Amino acid sequence: MYVLIVYDIGEKRVNRVLKVCRRYLDWVQNSVLEGEITKANLETLKSQLKRIIKVEEDSVRIYKLRTENDVNLEILGIDKKQVFDDGII
Numbered sequence: 001m002y003v004l005i006v007y008d009i010g011e012k013r014v015n016r017v018l019k020v021c022r023r024y025l026d027w028v029q030n031s032v033l034e035g036e037i038t039k040a041n042l043e044t045l046k047s048q049l050k051r052i053i054k055v056e057e058d059s060v061r062i063y064k065l066r067t068e069n070d071v072n073l074e075i076l077g078i079d080k081k082q083v084f085d086d087g088i089i
Contacts, residue, residue: 002070003042004034004063013052017060020048028081036068 005025009017018027024045025033037045042062049060065071 001039001042002034002036002065002068004065004071005032005060006063007031007058007060009053009058009060013054013058016052017049017058020045020052026081034071034081 003025005021007014007017007021008031014031021027021033024037024041025035027033042064046062053060
């Protein structure tokens with residue numbers, strides 16, 4: 001499945017959340033990751049995130065799609081995914 005994760009995390013935990021998410025998905029913008037992931041890996045990722053976040057303060061939104069082809073993406077400005085992939089950031 002293809003997922004899009006968007007998060008709003010407290011400053012003390014944000015780097016840990018990003019590090020865990022990047023094990024499974026592509027970092028495309030600040031607080032946004034996307035990519036193909038298995039159901040098992042998604043469950044593992046969610047379990048790891050639950051150990052990091054504070055549910056009373058933080059928010060993680062997970063959008064699930066069947067495939068990347070189900071996404072109708074339009075980018076205005078630079079494609080930060082390409083910038084991250086090229087190692088510029």
